[in-house]
Amino acid sequence: MAVFALRSDDQYLVDTDGGSYVVDAGSDTCTCPDHGIRGRRCKHLRRVDMEIGIGRVPAPGERVAACAVCGAGVFVPAREAGAVLCGAHRPAVGSFVRDREADKLLVVTGVTRTRADEYRTSDGTRISDYGTNAEYGDHEPVVEAVYVGNAMRSPGPLDVSGRKRYGFPASRLRRLAPDERPHKPVIGI
Template sequence: MAVRPVGEGRYVVESQSGAEYLVDLPNSDCSCPDHEIRGEHCKHIRRVAIEVTERRVPAPGMTAADCAICGHESFVPESGPAVCADCWLERGDLATDRETGDTVVVYRLTDERADERYIDAADTTVADYPKNDGYPRADPVVEVVYPFSGDAEADLDERPRYAFPYSRLAPRDQMIVE
């Protein structure tokens, strides 16, 4: 049986007979007669679940695309930055600013490009900000905070956030515990 993702957790399954059925995986629903009449977990739902587990098709909420950072074809979020699991940045991840050597903490990986995100205070985009010269203009913007300056008690939400092009950051294998 061939499985083809069509987005939003739905997959078209082509059976050996050539018939096509639509499986809605999050809702455990299938358009085949078996499922409609008996309400059973039919073989199409099982097939889709296996394909997802074996990573041959994207899980619900994910889609196949080239990662914006490493360029490898990967499963990336359907809505959100086109960044693969290896390149993904989580809130709390530590990174080094390649320009200054400062340690920063990731607040949020955004789905905005560096040449689209405007910095009001500097009256320019992240891509055109002088220190960001040379980094890819299409880079996703990462919002970071400086956890080791200012009020030591302030949590991440209370700290000023700064927008960086992803490639200006060297991610480290560490994160802060909030």
């Protein structure tokens, strides 16, 4: 039995040796005779529930989007637009990353859905227009971060207004392996 999410809302195609049926997870119905005639919760409905549970197919209200860095499928809310990142390429807010160009340490303050060729800095420049970003995809979502030395000099929470915050195409920031993370105070870096 194979399950495929259909593009229309909440519907799944279930292919079996005995035939192909459409399950509607929103109304809990199936086109098979078992459900249609006897009104039972058929094996196709149960199979769709199971595949949603283990993350093989998107849940109702979700769609599959491609990670902007590696192309892997990611489930996102169906009505949410914008660039997305998979778990492997999406840095956690508050995590340390290294800028591949300047080789400097930063802390991530936000992961946006805005592409590098749409996100503009305060002076109106697109992130993709900076020469240092030429090697990174214009379609990648912008990750916002602050340089660590800068962050530590200013008291209060990160990313308050007025703090110097920079945007980067996602793949320009390298996530750090556990043994690369600073475990001493980073003041002065």
